Amino acid sequence: MMDTRDSIRPVGPVVIDIENITKDYVMGEEIVHALRGVSLRVHRNEYIAIMGPSGSGKSTLMNMVGCLDTPTSGRYGFNGRNVAEMDDDELAAIRNREIGFVFQTFNLLPRANTLRNVELPLIYAGVDPETREERATQTLIDVGLGDRLHHKPNELSGGQRQRVAIARALVNRPSIILADEPTGNLDSKTGEEIMSLFEDLYRRGNTIILVTHEADIARHARRTVRLRDGLIESDDLMTVPELESMALT
Numbered sequence: 001m002m003d004t005r006d007s008i009r010p011v012g013p014v015v016i017d018i019e020n021i022t023k024d025y026v027m028g029e030e031i032v033h034a035l036r037g038v039s040l041r042v043h044r045n046e047y048i049a050i051m052g053p054s055g056s057g058k059s060t061l062m063n064m065v066g067c068l069d070t071p072t073s074g075r076y077g078f079n080g081r082n083v084a085e086m087d088d089d090e091l092a093a094i095r096n097r098e099i100g101f102v103f104q105t106f107n108l109l110p111r112a113n114t115l116r117n118v119e120l121p122l123i124y125a126g127v128d129p130e131t132r133e134e135r136a137t138q139t140l141i142d143v144g145l146g147d148r149l150h151h152k153p154n155e156l157s158g159g160q161r162q163r164v165a166i167a168r169a170l171v172n173r174p175s176i177i178l179a180d181e182p183t184g185n186l187d188s189k190t191g192e193e194i195m196s197l198f199e200d201l202y203r204r205g206n207t208i209i210l211v212t213h214e215a216d217i218a219r220h221a222r223r224t225v226r227l228r229d230g231l232i233e234s235d236d237l238m239t240v241p242e243l244e245s246m247a248l249t
């Protein structure tokens with residue numbers, strides 16, 4: 001039976017199973033409770049937008065999901081395995097092969113050109129130089145930067161830097177893409193181009209979680225999770241009429 005909002009529940013296997021996670025940051029005398037008990041279950045090939053005010057814990061949650069940081073308490077299951085019991089090699093394998101991360105602050109190497117920045121995850125993954133250059137170039141062409149391969153980050157526009165960061169996240173063909181404000185610094189036209197890139201990845205079966213402040217961007221996702229003060233305030237699936245109107249566009 002459908003619920004009253006006529007939404008379609010995802011049916012794929014659970015890839016991310018976060019149970020009652022908290023995160024405290026200790027700052028001298030002061031403790032910041034960035035996450036205060038968050039549970040989030042994500043199925044393969046979901047497309048989720050995470051929204052919420054500045055400081056509500058969105059980036060903190062994304063860092064947990066991406067295995068870049070560990071929770072203060074609670075449990076994180078990734079593909080059915082307890083992340084807390086994984087060793088460094090297993091965690092590195094997840095970060096390098098399964099998850100592509102687009103950071104809010106890009107995190108590009110300032111001295112390396114576009115091509116080298118995008119090749120970086122392939123170096124960690126042990127891919128040979130020739131294949132590396134080939135794949136990095138193709139991914140950069142895919143995001144519209146085929147003519148900026150030899151520019152350094154400070155020789156690119158903000159939107160171009162963002163696209164380098166996105167290409168770097170995609171170059172290993174991860175099945176899960178985590179993007180923290182991927183359109184935050186872009187004009188709306190470039191933002192829409194990035195969103196059609198994500199739509200394409202989603203339609204090819206990838207799982208996408210993105211943080212955004214903008215309702216226009218969140219509309220592209222099939223599920224919206226709202227955080228407030230380190231807690232989930234709402235978690236809504238797109239309704240059938242909304243899904244149908246998306247299929248028409």
Ligand SMILES: Nc1ncnc2c1ncn2[C@@H]1O[C@H](COP(=O)(O)OP(=O)(O)OP(=O)(O)O)[C@@H](O)[C@H]1O
Nearest residue numbers: 025027032033034053054055056057058059060061
């Ligand atoms: N490394 C850190 N040390 C101490 N406090 C931190 C740290 N990182 C985040 N915080 C605090 O934790 C809270 C949540 O931060 P977080 O970065 O997750 O917010 P956010 O929702 O991503 O905000 P924004 O929309 O501005 O990016 C904030 O109050 C922030 O000041």
Ligand SMILES: [Mg+2]
Nearest residue numbers: 058059104180
């Ligand atoms: Mg943030």
